[in-house]
Amino acid sequence: xxxxxxxxxxxxxxxxxxxxxxxxxxxxxxxxxxxxxxxxxxxxxxxxxxxxxxxxxxxxxxxxxxxxxxxxxxxxxxxxxxxxxxxxxxxxxxxxxxxxxxxxxxxxxxxxxxxxxxxxxxxxxxxxxxxxxxxxxxxxxxxxxxxxxxxxxxxxxxxxxxxxxxxxxxxxxxxxxxxxxxxxxxxxxxxxxxxxxxxxxxxxxxxxxxxxxxxxxxxxxxxxxxxxxxxxxxxxxxxxxxxxxxxxxxxxxxxxxxxxxxxxxxxxxxxxxxxxxxxxxxxxxxxxxxxxxxxxxxxxxxxxxxxxxxxxxxxxxxxxxxxxxxxxxxxxxxxxxxxxxxxxxxxxxxxxxxxxxxxxxxxxxxxxxxxxxxxxxxxxxxxxxxxxxxxxxxxxxxxxxxxxxxxxxxxxxxxxxxxxxxxxxxx
Ligand code: BJ8
Numbered sequence: 537x538x539x540x541x542x543x544x545x546x547x548x549x550x551x552x553x554x555x556x557x558x559x560x561x562x563x564x565x566x567x568x569x570x571x572x573x574x575x576x577x578x579x580x581x582x583x584x585x586x587x588x589x590x591x592x593x594x595x596x597x598x599x600x601x602x603x604x605x606x607x608x609x610x611x612x613x614x615x616x617x618x619x620x621x622x623x624x625x626x627x628x629x630x631x632x633x634x635x636x637x638x639x640x641x642x643x644x645x646x647x648x649x650x651x652x653x654x655x656x657x658x659x660x661x662x663x664x665x666x667x668x669x670x671x672x673x674x675x676x677x678x679x680x681x682x683x684x685x686x687x688x689x690x691x692x693x694x695x696x697x698x699x700x701x702x703x704x705x706x707x708x709x710x711x712x713x714x715x716x717x718x719x720x721x722x723x724x725x726x727x728x729x730x731x732x733x734x735x736x737x738x739x740x741x742x743x744x745x746x747x748x749x750x751x752x753x754x755x756x757x758x759x760x761x762x763x764x765x766x767x768x769x770x771x772x773x774x775x776x777x778x779x780x781x782x783x784x785x786x787x788x789x790x791x792x793x794x795x796x797x798x799x800x801x802x803x804x805x806x807x808x809x810x811x812x813x814x815x816x817x818x819x820x821x822x823x824x825x826x827x828x829x830x831x832x833x834x835x836x837x838x839x840x841x842x843x844x845x846x847x848x849x850x851x852x853x854x855x856x857x858x859x860x861x862x863x864x865x866x867x868x869x870x871x872x873x874x875x876x877x878x879x880x881x882x883x884x885x886x887x888x889x890x891x892x893x894x895x896x897x898x899x900x901x902x903x904x905x906x907x908x909x910x911x912x913x914x915x916x917x918x919x920x921x922x923x924x925x926x927x928x929x930x931x932x933x934x935x936x937x938x939x940x941x942x943x944x945x946x947x948x949x950x951x952x953x954x955x956x957x958x959x960x961x962x963x
Contacts, residue, residue: 658690764808
């Protein structure tokens with residue numbers, strides 16, 4: 537397998553020597569975080585296999601699909617409607633970087649005080665150390681935060697890009713603008729794939745992605761129970777894989793896992809003691825392989841039961857209407873789902889996010905919320921003011937944390953999280 541992968545990476549023009557250094561550390565990092573857990577559900581096997589060959593299995597499938605004439609679209613944000621790409625027989629793969637390994641390379645072209653997600657994403661492309669960044673035929677960016685917008689200009693010198701202009705409010709005229717952007721994106725997708733998007737194909741693609749949303753929703757529902765049948769770490773890994781795996785296969789394996797988890801709930805099989813504090817994470821997304829916070833929280837005796845972020849609830853909540861009669865109706869349905877219901881901090885004002893957080897805290901019976909910010913993300917950092925104020929008003933303990941992808945602050949985070957959990961236990 538290793539030789540086959542090397543051949544593939546070589547053909548992709550990757551820097552094999554540097555990439556080998558990443559391959560050497562990932563299995564240990566993965567083992568330390570995941571394989572140290574007790575009582576792992578059998579249904580995690582699939583996800584551990586994918587993670588164990590993360591730069592081999594799926595990239596090989598994508599290359600095969602390209603040989604059969606399909607085009608691969610790389611994306612960085614949950615605002616990009618996958619349905620459009622799938623309706624034109626294309627494939628979507630997430631590209632956000634979650635490893636410190638890629639950050640120094642990103643810093644060669646970006647200011648140091650850029651968030652690590654952006655630095656890692658550019659670093660992965662520039663350093664030629666991620667196959668997904670090599671495979672994608674076109675990248676799709678979006679005007680969410682300033683850091684991403686400007687970083688896309690740099691990326692655009694190196695790869696074909698399509699940028700979706702995301703309005704930063706949700707007024708009727710903003711909705712209209714976003715619908716225009718979706719239509720423009722559809723035209724670009726047709727041009728890249730050479731395939732026409734029909735209403736039948738689009739409704740079909742909507743069903744596929746809704747199926748994935750329903751499966752992930754079902755998975756999250758299992759975490760609302762008093763008996764918690766799966767760790768937060770495992771769910772985070774599933775969510776990260778959901779961004780690049782085949783959507784139908786993903787739905788199937790998640791549903792199979794949910795059968796097992798629901799059985800566990802019936803038999804009261806929990807992965808933690810009943811008195812383990814239930815924690816919700818909110819804030820910036822956790823791109824693969826960023827498992828740092830979940831690992832610290834759960835190895836400190838608590839359990840993460842919900843993530844209100846884009847590698848959590850913001851990715852799958854709300855479905856798109858499936859029985860659209862015309863393309864115009866379908867684009868309006870996509871506009872509605874993507875604009876109305878994703879409460880990213882790039883919107884102003886953004887009261888829906890605080891409402892979501894309070895509602896989710898209740899639904900998942902959380903004992904405390906950790907409001908996580910990736911260093912240098914001023915959007916989520918600033919919005920933390922409202923998040924923390926409203927949580928305190930609602931009587932829900934909250935801890936604001938800022939971190940990056942390094943392990944330099946791991947001990948400090950462990951101490952702060954430990955003190956927070958202690959405070960919750962004494963409540
Ligand atoms: S919808 S959260 S995926 S933009 S953390 S790069 S905001 S400086 S990732 Fe995001 Fe879409 Fe919003 Fe979700 Fe910028 Fe902040 Fe970095 Fe961020």
